[in-house]
Amino acid sequence: MPVYNTKQETLQMQGEEKNTINVQYLGVGGYLFRHGQNALMTAPSITNPSLLKILSLTRLKTNEGLVDRLLPTVEDVEMVLVGHSHYDHLLDVPYVMRKYAMNAVVYGSKTMGHIMAAAVDKSRIIAVDTYAAKGKTPGQWIYNQDRTIRFMAIESEHAPHFAGMKLLPEGPYDKDLKHLPRTVFGWVEGQTYAYLIDFLNEQGNIAFRVHYQDAASTPPLGFVPDLPANDLKRVDLAILCVASFTQVKEYPEGIIRAIRPKNILLGHWEDFFRNQKRPVKVLRTTNVRNFIKRLESVMPGDSQWQMPMPFTQMRFPLVEKTE
Ligand SMILES: [Zn+2]
Numbered sequence: 450m451p452v453y454n455t456k457q458e459t460l461q462m463q464g465e466e467k468n469t470i471n472v473q474y475l476g477v478g479g480y481l482f483r484h485g486q487n488a489l490m491t492a493p494s495i496t497n498p499s500l501l502k503i504l505s506l507t508r509l510k511t512n513e514g515l516v517d518r519l520l521p522t523v524e525d526v527e528m529v530l531v532g533h534s535h536y537d538h539l540l541d542v543p544y545v546m547r548k549y550a551m552n553a554v555v556y557g558s559k560t561m562g563h564i565m566a567a568a569v570d571k572s573r574i575i576a577v578d579t580y581a582a583k584g585k586t587p588g589q590w591i592y593n594q595d596r597t598i599r600f601m602a603i604e605s606e607h608a609p610h611f612a613g614m615k616l617l618p619e620g621p622y623d624k625d626l627k628h629l630p631r632t633v634f635g636w637v638e639g640q641t642y643a644y645l646i647d648f649l650n651e652q653g654n655i656a657f658r659v660h661y662q663d664a665a666s667t668p669p670l671g672f673v674p675d676l677p678a679n680d681l682k683r684v685d686l687a688i689l690c691v692a693s694f695t696q697v698k699e700y701p702e703g704i705i706r707a708i709r710p711k712n713i714l715l716g717h718w719e720d721f722f723r724n725q726k727r728p729v730k731v732l733r734t735t736n737v738r739n740f741i742k743r744l745e746s747v748m749p750g751d752s753q754w755q756m757p758m759p760f761t762q763m764r765f766p767l768v769e770k771t772e
Pocket of ligand 1: 692717
């Protein structure tokens with residue numbers, strides 16, 4: 450039996466400590482951020498179909514009972530950010546948005562939008578392609594209703610899976626799907642985005658800045674663009690992607706040197722083909738020790754990293770801009 454008791458812990462933490470941000474790792478690329486009364490999440494992935502199931506090309510579907518049991522409270526989530534549309538990031542999002550995050554809007558590539566159109570109302574889907582930063586050119590900030598959270602999508606890329614090859618199709622889709630994809634090959638990548646996410650204080654100043662990636666990318670793809678002076682702030686928390694990191698050059702060194710984050714979370718490190726009832730293991734063929742060694746060789750002296758177990762909750766102090 451799993452030992453997680455996510456719902457109760459989340460309820461206890463809700464509304465606590467105005468001066469902190471709560472982050473919960475939901476596995477793979479999923480994170481739940483809570484700041485006062487406001488919440489944002491990145492695409493949660495809980496089902497973890499087995500490799501055998503994926504290779505046999507039987508229908509991939511959300512394990513609804515498992516999501517019901519493991520998903521923390523997300524009723525207050527306003528924004529769901531999707532980096533790319535592979536099944537290990539998007540498969541569970543339709544069910545989560547229909548049953549739990551019922552007030553949330555999902556953001557990602559237009560391909561993501563065409564997939565999600567098969568499952569949720571189009572008023573709840575926004576393609577970020579035209580708002581995204583490209584290279585050094587900034588994109589547009591997208592705000593939540595209370596203007597306490599904003600994010601900017603940043604054009605990035607998805608590392609090859611193995612031996613320089615992408616094993617899953619890239620897409621894109623150009624029109625809305627009538628049904629959710631049936632097999633792994635229907636969950637195409639689309640354009641991959643990184644995200645810069647700002648949590649804002651009552652005066653509208655940046656109180657905490659997150660840089661998020663759900664796929665390793667070749668530098669400088671995914672880097673923070675050249676922002677105007679009033680938007681500058683050190684990244685307080687960088688979320689890195691361990692899966693496939695050796696398939697691109699200079700990851701994580703490039704991104705760490707570029708953004709010098711204060712805190713670093715290693716994500717997408719666990720074997721996501723493994724049944725959630727079994728103990729968590731590192732993704733096969735992934736040398737996490739080497740990732741950490743390379744990370745530590747370039748990390749700023751005042752930075753720290755963590756590699757959380759799925760469903761771990763973390764709390765970070767807000768670091769208001771001083772200049
Ligand atoms: Zn993935």
